[in-house]
Amino acid sequence: KQEVTQIPAALSVPEGENLVLNCSFTDSAIYNLQWFRQDPGKGLTSLLLIQSSQREQTSGRLNASLDKSSGRSTLYIAASQPGDSATYLCAVGGRAGGTSYGKLTFGQGTILTVHP
Amino acid sequence: EAQVTQNPRYLITVTGKKLTVTCSQNMNHEYMSWYRQDPGLGLRQIYYSMNVEVTDKGDVPEGYKVSRKEKRNFPLILESPSPNQTSLYFCASSSLGRLAGLSEQYFGPGTRLTVT
Numbered sequence: 001k002q003e004v005t006q007i008p009a010a011l012s013v014p015e016g017e018n019l020v021l022n023c024s025f026t027d028s029a030i031y032n033l034q035w036f037r038q039d040p041g042k043g044l045t046s047l048l049l050i051q052s053s054q055r056e057q058t059s060g061r062l063n064a065s066l067d068k069s070s071g072r073s074t075l076y077i078a079a080s081q082p083g084d085s086a087t088y089l090c091a092v093g094g095r096a097g098g099t100s101y102g103k104l105t106f107g108q109g110t111i112l113t114v115h116p
Numbered sequence: 117e118a119q120v121t122q123n124p125r126y127l128i129t130v131t132g133k134k135l136t137v138t139c140s141q142n143m144n145h146e147y148m149s150w151y152r153q154d155p156g157l158g159l160r161q162i163y164y165s166m167n168v169e170v171t172d173k174g175d176v177p178e179g180y181k182v183s184r185k186e187k188r189n190f191p192l193i194l195e196s197p198s199p200n201q202t203s204l205y206f207c208a209s210s211s212l213g214r215l216a217g218l219s220e221q222y223f224g225p226g227t228r229l230t231v232t
């Protein structure tokens with residue numbers, strides 16, 4: 001069974017700092033990995049999607065990397081802003097033919113606070 | 117506008133009274149899924165559907181039913197709700213990518229259910 005772990009559970013940084021969020025997964029037979037943002041009481045917004053054949057994806061100040069063989073992904077946020085404060089979740093999608101096909105397994109999330 | 121809608125957004129009910137939470141998407145997505153989110157447990161998948169008339173259990177299917185009679189709709193049915201089903205529920209949809217893997221997930225706004 002796929003298990004996804006996110007470290008740290010919470011992070012508080014001053015505005016302007018660059019930061020890294022970590023996601024690890026136990027089964028490397030994945031189709032892709034997604035990073036989401038969730039604001040309090042709201043739904044999830046997709047940030048970046050990395051296919052299993054890719055090493056990284058970038059969108060604005062966000063960069064996500066994937067090392068499938070070691071079961072790790074990182075989300076790098078450059079020049080953090082107070083508006084980045086939210087919970088960040090990673091989720092792993094199973095590939096066709098695998099035991100997790102059709103399933104999306106989430107980590108517990110990292111609660112990020114960026115203070116002015 | 118591409119979106120996933122859920123109704124109702126908030127629901128308070130009593131133990132044993134059957135209820136249905138509706139989910140609809142307008143993106144012609146093949147894949148739809150239901151999750152529940154609980155403090156300390158994160159997001160857990162309840163049921164998912166790869167296409168019309170094709171449904172499968174996620175990690176926590178007990179006490180729930182689903183059906184997929186039309187591509188756009190994927191209702192979640194609680195035949196006899198119990199207090200341990202009090203939770204925040206999310207519906208999501210996506211297309212199926214190359215090799216039938218899951219693509220970017222689009223989430224609904226959530227339904228907060230309280231069972232007394």
